[in-house]
Amino acid sequence: MDQSKxxxxxARALFLLGKEKGIIDKxxxxxxxxxxFFINTPSVTFWLKNPVIKPKQKQSTLRKHFxxxxxxxxxxxVSLVISKNREKYFPDIFRNFIRFYKADxxxxxxxxxxxxxxxxxxxxxxGLKFAKEQTTGHEIITKVKPSIIGGFMxxxxxxxxxxxxxxxxxxxxxxxxxxxxxxxxxxxxx
Numbered sequence: 001m002d003q004s005k006x007x008x009x010x011a012r013a014l015f016l017l018g019k020e021k022g023i024i025d026k027x028x029x030x031x032x033x034x035x036x037f038f039i040n041t042p043s044v045t046f047w048l049k050n051p052v053i054k055p056k057q058k059q060s061t062l063r064k065h066f067x068x069x070x071x072x073x074x075x076x077x078v079s080l081v082i083s084k085n086r087e088k089y090f091p092d093i094f095r096n097f098i099r100f101y102k103a104d105x106x107x108x109x110x111x112x113x114x115x116x117x118x119x120x121x122x123x124x125x126x127g128l129k130f131a132k133e134q135t136t137g138h139e140i141i142t143k144v145k146p147s148i149i150g151g152f153m154x155x156x157x158x159x160x161x162x163x164x165x166x167x168x169x170x171x172x173x174x175x176x177x178x179x180x181x182x183x184x185x186x187x188x189x190x
Contacts, residue, residue: 007092014077014093015100023071028101030070034078035094048087058082105137113143113153115165122152130154130161 014031018024038045048058059079066075081087102109112118112126123140130138145153148164155161 006086007089008096010081010086010089010093011096011100015097015104017073017077019104021073023073024101024104026071027074028098030074031094031097031101033070034066034074035091035098038091038094045091048082048090055082055085058087107137107139108156110138110140111143111155112140113145113148113155113164115144115146115148115150117144118142118152126152126154130156 014027015024018027047053059082062078062082063075066078081090081093086093101107110126110130112123114122118126123142127138127140148166149169150165151163151168153160153162153164153167
């Protein structure tokens, strides 16, 4: 079986179950919590991938840790994934589940890249500017990339709006370099 299909299938199954039971928002909150936990605790990932530790022990430990923090459906799902020896796919399963959830809810993700950390006012104005035609929600993720010098870049889906100083300087450099070459060709050709 194609390994990239495994996380998608598990994520879709959980998503459809959540829709069917009417608990999709609760599951999304659970998956966000689990995802953050796995990102912030890399040792857990190594522990889960350890073949010496029995699946029952992994299930029991995670149940104890997350009981009362997530729904019983989420706990059962995590146990199922572990029982099928698919725990190494948790990060991909979580990412795909969130992708399904956002697509269903009509939530678009905007990635705002700036040279320095963007404050709340900048995030809000970018959100208003780029998401104004939407009737549903959006989220803005910020990244800092000093190499853009100034300005900003906003990416959503496959579209990129680049208003960075670095890009403008590169464009000007190409124009000036092109003009210099054209003038040199004209002078030598005349």
